[in-house]
Amino acid sequence: MPNEDISEAKRASGRVTISVDAMGGDMGPATVVAGLAISASKNPDIGYILHGPEDELRPLVKKKQLENRCEIRDAKGVVTMQDKPSQVMRHGKDTSMWSAVEAVRNGDAQACVSCGNTGALMAISMIRLRKIEGINRPAIACLWPSINPGGFNIMLDVGADVRADEDDLMQYALMGASYARNGLDLQRPRIGLLNVGTEENKGRAELKVAHEMIARAAPRADFDFVGFVEGGDIPSDRVDVIVTDGFTGNIALKTGEGTASTIRMLLKEAFQYSPLSRIAALLALTSLQRLKKRIDPRRVNGGVFLGLNGTVVKSHGSSDSLGVASAVHLAFRLAQSGFTERLAARVASATELAQDDTESGQKGKNE
Amino acid sequence: MPNEDISEAKRASGRVTISVDAMGGDMGPATVVAGLAISASKNPDIGYILHGPEDELRPLVKKKQLENRCEIRDAKGVVTMQDKPSQVMRHGKDTSMWSAVEAVRNGDAQACVSCGNTGALMAISMIRLRKIEGINRPAIACLWPSINPGGFNIMLDVGADVRADEDDLMQYALMGASYARNGLDLQRPRIGLLNVGTEENKGRAELKVAHEMIARAAPRADFDFVGFVEGGDIPSDRVDVIVTDGFTGNIALKTGEGTASTIRMLLKEAFQYSPLSRIAALLALTSLQRLKKRIDPRRVNGGVFLGLNGTVVKSHGSSDSLGVASAVHLAFRLAQSGFTERLAARVASATELAQDDTESGQKGKNE
Incomplete structure (x- = not known):
C-alpha cells in the first residue's frame, strides 16, 4: 500500500x-x-x-x-x-x-x-x-482586507448559523481572539461588536447584553474590547476582530466583496476609456497591480470553521x-500553530472563569 | 411680515x-x-x-x-x-x-x-x-451606486428600525417600488429580498414568509419580484430595490461605504507611490475623476424617510x-412628483387587495 x-x-x-x-x-x-x-x-x-x-x-x-x-x-x-x-x-x-x-x-x-x-x-x-467542549455554535471566520498594519481584519460569524444569542457572541469573541493570535500573530487583539451605532444604548437587545459580557471577559481573556463598531469600521484600524451573527456577517461580507468588485470593474473601464487613459494604465501598472493584490479576494480566500x-x-x-x-x-x-488545541484551552479557561464568577456571585448573594 | x-x-x-x-x-x-x-x-x-x-x-x-x-x-x-x-x-x-x-x-x-x-x-x-394609514413601520431608503443603467439601486430599511417582521418587509417592498417609480423613473422596478442565499429554503423564518407575500403581491403592485438577493447583488443590475430590515440594511450600507472609501484611499496611495505613477495619475485624471464621481457618496447623499x-x-x-x-x-x-400622495395611494390599494384576498380566502374556507 x-x-x-x-x-x-x-x-x-x-x-x-x-x-x-x-x-x-x-x-x-x-x-x-x-x-x-x-x-x-x-x-x-x-x-x-x-x-x-x-x-x-x-x-x-x-x-x-x-x-x-x-x-x-x-x-x-x-x-x-x-x-x-x-x-x-x-x-x-x-x-x-x-x-x-x-x-x-x-x-x-x-x-x-x-x-x-x-x-x-x-x-x-x-x-x-x-464541537469543542463548551462551544454552543461553531462559527465561520473570514479575513477582511484592512488598513491595519497586518493587512487583514477577522470577522465572524460569516454564515455558519443565521442566529446568535449573547452567549454565542461572547464565544465568538473568544474564538476570534484565538484565531487572531494564531493566524495573524496578534498577541493582544482588539475585539469589536458589530452594531448600527457605537453608543451603548443602540441596537438589538442581545447586543447590549453581549457588550457587557465581552467587556467583563476582556481583561482575563487577553484581548482589548473596543465596544460597538459599525459597518464602516470593518476594514479600519480601529479593530482586529469583528464579532457578529452569521446572517449579518454574511451580508456584510458579500456586500464588501460586491462593492470591491464593482469598483474594480469601473476602474478597468475608466482606464480603457481613451488612448490617454490606456497609456496612463501602462505607466501605473506596478502601482495598480500592488493595489489589486492588496484587495484581491483570492489572497484572503478561506473561511475558517471555529469551535x-x-x-x-x-x-x-x-x-x-x-x-x-x-x-x-x-x-x-x-x-x-496548534490552533485547535490552543482555542480549546482558551474556551475551557473562560468557561471555568465564568463559573467562578457565577459561583462567587451566588456566594455574594447568599452572604 | x-x-x-x-x-x-x-x-x-x-x-x-x-x-x-x-x-x-x-x-x-x-x-x-x-x-x-x-x-x-x-x-x-x-x-x-x-x-x-x-x-x-x-x-x-x-x-x-x-x-x-x-x-x-x-x-x-x-x-x-x-x-x-x-x-x-x-x-x-x-x-x-x-x-x-x-x-x-x-x-x-x-x-x-x-x-x-x-x-x-x-x-x-x-x-x-x-405614518401613512396602513403603514406599521416607516423606513429609511438610500440610493446605492450600481451598474444599472440609471446608476443607482434603492435599499430600504437602512436604519429607521432595527426590527422588521414579514408584514413590514412586504410594506417596504411596496414603498421601495413607489420610490423607484417617482425618484428613479422606473415604471416596473425589480424588487429583491436580502438574504444569505438565493435558495427559497435559506435564511430566517420571517424572510421565507415575506418571500411568499411579496411574490403574491407583485403582479397587482406593478413590480417584478426577483426573489432573494445576496449582499453581492446590492450594486448589481439584477435588482432595482433591495428590501431588508433596518439593522441589516444599516450594516450593509456602512460596510459598502467603508469598503469604497478604503479602496479610494489605497488607490490614491498607489498613484502617489512613484514619480511614474504620479505621471500616470495626471494622464488618467479625466477617467479617474469620472470614476470618482460615479462612486462619490456625496452624489447619492440623502436617505429618504418612507411611510x-x-x-x-x-x-x-x-x-x-x-x-x-x-x-x-x-x-x-x-x-x-407628488411622491407622498402616490405612495399613500399605493399602500391603500395594496391594503384593500390584501383584505379582498383574506376575505375571499375565508369565504373559500367556509364554503
Whole structure:
C-alpha cells in the first residue's frame, strides 16, 4: 500500500499534512490540483491527501508532478452546491468531502480544505469532528482586507448559523481572539461588536447584553474590547476582530466583496476609456497591480470553521488555483500553530472563569 | 411680515419649497447655506425655508446672496448627535429640526432636509407628520451606486428600525417600488429580498414568509419580484430595490461605504507611490475623476424617510456643501412628483387587495 508509505514518510519528516477535497468547487478538480502545485512549489513542508474519484485525480496529480507530495484517497461521491446539508449528513459517507474531513478526524491530516457546499461542509465537520467542549455554535471566520498594519481584519460569524444569542457572541469573541493570535500573530487583539451605532444604548437587545459580557471577559481573556463598531469600521484600524451573527456577517461580507468588485470593474473601464487613459494604465501598472493584490479576494480566500475539534478551511466555491493555494496556506499556518488545541484551552479557561464568577456571585448573594 | 410675503410669492410662482434644517450637521450652518447656494444656482424652481438661529443664519444667507430665494425661520434650539430621540420628542419644540419638519406639516414646504441626528429626525417626523394609514413601520431608503443603467439601486430599511417582521418587509417592498417609480423613473422596478442565499429554503423564518407575500403581491403592485438577493447583488443590475430590515440594511450600507472609501484611499496611495505613477495619475485624471464621481457618496447623499405624510430627506451628518445640494435636489424631485400622495395611494390599494384576498380566502374556507 504505497499511500500509507507516503503518509508514514510525511509523519516522520515532521511535515504538516493538509487534507483536500478535490471536488465540489465550481472550477473542478483540475483547478484544485493546480492550486496544490502552486502551494507545493512555495512550501516544502506541506504534504497533501487529495479526496475524489481516483481515476480522475491520478492523471491530474501526475501531470503536475505531485505524486511524491500527494496521496490520493478514492471517493466516488460528490457533494453538489444544491445538496441539502441534512441529506449529505445521512447519505454522504461516500463523498470526497466526507473523506476529507474524516482524514482530520482520524489524525492522518492536521487540517482540511474544501471549495464545496458550505452548509454541507459545516454539517459533516460538526458530526465528525464534534464541537469543542463548551462551544454552543461553531462559527465561520473570514479575513477582511484592512488598513491595519497586518493587512487583514477577522470577522465572524460569516454564515455558519443565521442566529446568535449573547452567549454565542461572547464565544465568538473568544474564538476570534484565538484565531487572531494564531493566524495573524496578534498577541493582544482588539475585539469589536458589530452594531448600527457605537453608543451603548443602540441596537438589538442581545447586543447590549453581549457588550457587557465581552467587556467583563476582556481583561482575563487577553484581548482589548473596543465596544460597538459599525459597518464602516470593518476594514479600519480601529479593530482586529469583528464579532457578529452569521446572517449579518454574511451580508456584510458579500456586500464588501460586491462593492470591491464593482469598483474594480469601473476602474478597468475608466482606464480603457481613451488612448490617454490606456497609456496612463501602462505607466501605473506596478502601482495598480500592488493595489489589486492588496484587495484581491483570492489572497484572503478561506473561511475558517471555529469551535470544532479540528481545523477546516472553506475556500470560495469559485476559487481559482491561486485561491486554492491561499486556502491551503491558511490551513497549514493554523495547523502548524496548534490552533485547535490552543482555542480549546482558551474556551475551557473562560468557561471555568465564568463559573467562578457565577459561583462567587451566588456566594455574594447568599452572604 | 416679509417672510410670509416671500412664501406667498413662491406659491404663486409654482415653485417647490424645501424646508432645510441649518443646524445639527457636523460641518455647521455655513456648509448648509453653501449647499443651498449650489442648489439655487442649478435650479431656479426651488425656494428654501431655512431653520436655525436667525442672527447666525442671516449673515450667511446674505453673503451667498440668497435673500430672495431663502426665508429664515428663527429657532434657537439645536438637536445634537448625542441627544436621545425620546428627549427631543418631549423637549425639542424650539429646535431647528422641529421647525423644519413643522414647515412640511403645515404645508409651507413640500419636503424637508436635515443633516442632523437620524433617530431624532425620525422621531419628530413620526409625531408631527404621522405614518401613512396602513403603514406599521416607516423606513429609511438610500440610493446605492450600481451598474444599472440609471446608476443607482434603492435599499430600504437602512436604519429607521432595527426590527422588521414579514408584514413590514412586504410594506417596504411596496414603498421601495413607489420610490423607484417617482425618484428613479422606473415604471416596473425589480424588487429583491436580502438574504444569505438565493435558495427559497435559506435564511430566517420571517424572510421565507415575506418571500411568499411579496411574490403574491407583485403582479397587482406593478413590480417584478426577483426573489432573494445576496449582499453581492446590492450594486448589481439584477435588482432595482433591495428590501431588508433596518439593522441589516444599516450594516450593509456602512460596510459598502467603508469598503469604497478604503479602496479610494489605497488607490490614491498607489498613484502617489512613484514619480511614474504620479505621471500616470495626471494622464488618467479625466477617467479617474469620472470614476470618482460615479462612486462619490456625496452624489447619492440623502436617505429618504418612507411611510410618512410628508417627504423628509436625511442628509449625511458629515455632508459638505455638495452633499447638502444633492439632498436638496432629491427632496425637490420627490416633492415635484407628488411622491407622498402616490405612495399613500399605493399602500391603500395594496391594503384593500390584501383584505379582498383574506376575505375571499375565508369565504373559500367556509364554503
